[in-house]
Amino acid sequence: MLDDLIRAAESDDYDAVEELADIAAADPQRLAPHLPRLLERGVLWPPTLYRGAGPDVVAQAVERVDGGRQPGQLNHLLLILAHIRDPAAEAALRRWEEQPPSGLDRLHLSPLGYAVTAGWTVDSEGRRRDLCAPVAYRLVMTPTAPDAAAPTCPWCESPLMTLLDLDPADPRVAGVLAHTGWSGRLLFTTCLGCACYTTLYSRVTPDGGSTWAPENSAPRHLHRSTEDPPALLPSVGPARTSAYQASAWHPEGSTLGGHPDWIQDAEHPDCLVCGQTMDYVALVGGADLDSGEGAHYLHLHAPCGVTAVTYQQS
Template sequence: MIEELISKVAAEDDEAIEELSVVADTDPERLTPYLGFLLDRDVLWPGKLYRAADADVVRRVVERIDGGRTPDRLNHLLIILAHTAHPLAESAMRRWSTRPPAGADELHVGALDYAREGGWTVGPDGRRRDLCGGTAYRWTMRETPRRADGGTCPWCASPLWTAADLDTADPATGAALAHTGWSGRLVIETCHFCACYTTLYSQVTPGGGTAWWAGNTRPDYLGSAEAEDPPALAPVPGAARQSPYQASAWDRGGSTLGGRPDWIQDAEHADCPGCGQPMDYVGLIGGADLDDYGEGAYYLHLHQPCGFAAVNYQQS
C-alpha cells in the first residue's frame, strides 16, 4: 500500500498525498524508508511527511540548503527540518540563524523561527524546548450549562466560555500536560467570539483560578459586536490517541488534549505576555465538535512560569 502511494505521490497525485498525510499523522515511522525517494523527486510538501526522517535524509536536506541549489524551495526545506526535530536539523538551523543560507532574504522569519512549525524552540538560555507533548487524548464534548455568576467579555459582553477545566490529578491530563510543568487544576476561560480575531490571554493559578488579562488589546478591526452565548459544550479527556499527531482542525472528533496541533494556517504558538517566550501547547478544540456547521479551530496554550493561558483561532 505505501509503495503504491509513494509512486502516485511522485506522479503528483493529490489524493495520494492526502493518504500519505494520514499515515504521517497515525504512524510516521512507516514512511521512513521512503523519504529519500520522495526527496529525490522533489516532493517537499507537506513537510509533516518527513516527521520520522532518519539522519541520512536530514543530512541531505541540510546539504541541499547549504549548497544553495534551490533557494526558491528554502521555505519548504526548512519546514521539513522543523518537523523532523532531528539534532542535525537543530544544529543547522542554529547556524543559519547567524549565517543565513541562500534564499533567506525572501523569508518572512529567520531560519530558527521555523522550529515552531515542528513544535519546538530555542530559549534565551540557548537550550531547546519542546512546546508540545508526546501524549494525546481525544477531547469529547459534554454539555455545560452557563453559570449564572459567570464573567462576561469586557469587549462584546458575551458570557465567557470555559474552554478547558483540567486537573493534573487525572492521569490522562497529567500525561498530556507533563511538558508544561503545570500541577493542579487549570481553568481556561475566553471569549469564544473575540478569540476569533486576536489571541486572548488569561491569568491562571493551580487552584483553578482564572481571570481576563487586563493587557488584552482590542484590535481596531473588531468593530462593534453584540453579545452572544458561547458554546454550551466543554471538552473532557477521552481515549488515548494512537499518535500525538492525530488532532484534526477539520473533522468531527478531532478535538484533542495534548499532542501536536493541526494548524490550519502557519504555526501560531502564542507568545507569553509576561516574558515574551513561546507558550506551551495544551490542546485543540475543533469547530466541527462545537456545532453542526462549525469551522475553524481554537488552540489553547499555557506558560506555567508566568501563570498565563491563551486562546487563539484559525480558519481557512
C-alpha cells in the same frame, strides 16, 4: 498500496499527498523507508510527511541547503528539517541561525523561526524547548449545565466559555502538561465571539482561577453575539495513537496535548508578560462546538501564569 500512493504523489496527485500526510500523522515511521525517494523526486510538501525521516534524509537535506544549488527549495527544506526530531537537523538549524545559508534573505523566518512553526524553540540558556506534548488524548464533548454565574466578556458582554478545566490528579493531564511545568488545576476560558478577531489572554492560578487579562487589546470591530456559548465542556477521552492526530476540520478532532493541526500558518503566541513563546496545550474544534467551523488553539506560559486562546478558520 503505499507504493501506489508514493508514485501518485510524485505526479502531483494532491489526494495521494493528503493520504500520505494522514499516514504520517497516524504513524510517522511508516513512511520512513520511502522518504529518501520522495526527497529525491522533490515531493517536499507538506513537511510533516518527513517527521519519521532517518539520518540519511537529514544529511541529504542539510547538504542541499549548504550547497545552495536549489534556492527555490530552501523554504521547504528548512520546514522539513524543523519537523524531524534529529540531533543533526537541530544542529544544522542552530548553525544557520548564526551563519545564514544562501537565499535565506529572501525568506520571512530565521532558521529557528522555522523550529517554532514545527513546535520547538531554543530557550535563553540555549537548550531545546519543546512547545508541544509527546502524548495526546481525544477531548470528548460533555453536556454541562449552563453557568449563570459565568463572567462576561468586557468587550461584547457575552458570557465567557470554559473551553477546558484540567484536573492535575488525572495522570493523563499531568503527562500532557509536563512540558509546561504547570502544576495545579488549569482553566482555559475565552469569548467565542471575540476570539475570532484577536488572541485572548487570561491570567490563571493553580486553584483553577482564570481572569481576563487587562492587556488584551480589543479589535476594531466587535461582533456582538446574542447567543450564549454552548453548554458543553470537553473531558479527557482515549489516547491518540500518535501526537499528530488533532483535527481542526473534522468532528471528534478536538485533542488534549500532542501537536496542533493548523488551518492557517503555525501561530504559537508570545507570552504577554515575558515575551517568550508559549507552550501549546490543546485544540478545540468548532466542529465539536455548535459553531461548526474553525478551531480554537489553547496555549500556556506556566512560569507567568498566562493562557492564550487563538482561533483560525479557512
